[in-house]
Every structure is written in C-alpha cells, then in structure tokens.
Amino acid sequence: MEFLFSDGSSRVLLQGEAALMEHHLSEEQLKVIKNNNIIILYVCSPGSRIGKFLFPETKTGYHANIVILDHTICKHCCFSVDEKVAVILHEIGHLLNIPPSEKKELSDFYADYYVKTVGFKASLANSLKKYISSDLPFISLEMKTEIDQRIEALLDPNQSPLKGNIGQ
Numbered sequence: 001m002e003f004l005f006s007d008g009s010s011r012v013l014l015q016g017e018a019a020l021m022e023h024h025l026s027e028e029q030l031k032v033i034k035n036n037n038i039i040i041l042y043v044c045s046p047g048s049r050i051g052k053f054l055f056p057e058t059k060t061g062y063h064a065n066i067v068i069l070d071h072t073i074c075k076h077c078c079f080s081v082d083e084k085v086a087v088i089l090h091e092i093g094h095l096l097n098i099p100p101s102e103k104k105e106l107s108d109f110y111a112d113y114y115v116k117t118v119g120f121k122a123s124l125a126n127s128l129k130k131y132i133s134s135d136l137p138f139i140s141l142e143m144k145t146e147i148d149q150r151i152e153a154l155l156d157p158n159q160s161p162l163k164g165n166i167g168q
C-alpha cells in the first residue's frame with residue numbers, strides 16, 4: 001500500500017487503515033485507486049503544505065489526486081480505524097464516481113455509493129453519525145439534515161445504483 005502515501009507521517013499514522021484497506025478491497029479495486037494516482041495526506045500539524053514531492057511521477061497530462069484527512073476532527077469524533085477508512089473511501093469516491101453534471105448536487109451520495117460498493121457502508125454511516133452528534137461548531141442544521149439523508153441512503157438495501165463516471 002506504499003502507493004497511497006508520499007510523506008512519512010501519513011504512512012506511519014495510517015498504517016492500520018492502509019492494512020485494513022488492503023485486506024478488504026479486491027485487487028481490482030486497489031488497482032483502480034493506484035491507477036488514479038490517489039495519495040492520502042493525514043493533516044496533524046498546525047500548518048501543512050502540498051508540495052510537488054507529494055505527487056508521484058506522472059505521465060504528462062495525468063493528474064495526481066490528494067485525499068486529505070484531518071487528524072483533529074478524526075480524534076474529536078473518536079473515529080475507529082474502519083471509520084477512518086470509510087472516510088478515506090468516501091473522498092476516493094468523489095474522485096472515482098463522479099455524477100453527471102445535472103446531478104452535481106448529489107456528489108456526496110455518489111461518493112457514498114462508491115463506499116457501498118467496496119463494502120464499508122456501515123462504517124461510513126457510523127462515522128457520519130459520530131460527526132453530526134459531535135459538538136463541532138461548524139456543523140449546521142442544514143448539514144445535519146443532508147447527512148441524515150445520506151445515512152438513510154447508505155443503509156437502504158434497495159437504493160437504486162448511483163453509477164457516475166467510475167474511474168478505471
């Protein structure tokens with residue numbers, strides 16, 4: 001899972017999460033993530049920067065994607081290893097399951113649907129529940145309402161597929 005990280009602290013601090021992803025995702029699913037140059041950055045200092053060293057060598061015209069995870073919020077919400085993995089996969093979902101332009105406002109639901117396809121829907125629902133019941137000051141009533149709808153969709157076994165432009 002070396003390909004997921006470009007900096008030492010993210011690699012060390014997310015060792016357990018990387019191992020869990022490697023264990024649960026299929027070789028094909030991991031290959032798609034790798035092919036899309038997705039790098040995870042775990043932000044756990046007052047300041048961070050995204051320098052070119054974070055980007056893997058790419059072919060011209062091929063973009064790198066950085067998924068950022070906030071240590072302070074993860075800690076505040078007491079996310080477990082599988083819940084952090086689900087949050088990472090949700091962000092990867094934004095990169096790999098892009099809704100058609102007329103459904104842009106549903107992008108979080110599409111990202112969640114990706115998480116569902118890789119088997120972490122319960123963990124994501126749990127992390128979202130913890131997030132909205134935390135006392136973080138920037139979570140508005142509107143955000144809570146939308147997150148409640150997302151939890152409902154995640155746990156709905158009869159949800160119609162939300163297949164966007166799934167990355168290969």
Ligand SMILES: [Zn+2]
Nearest residue numbers: 090094108111
């Ligand atoms: Zn999102």
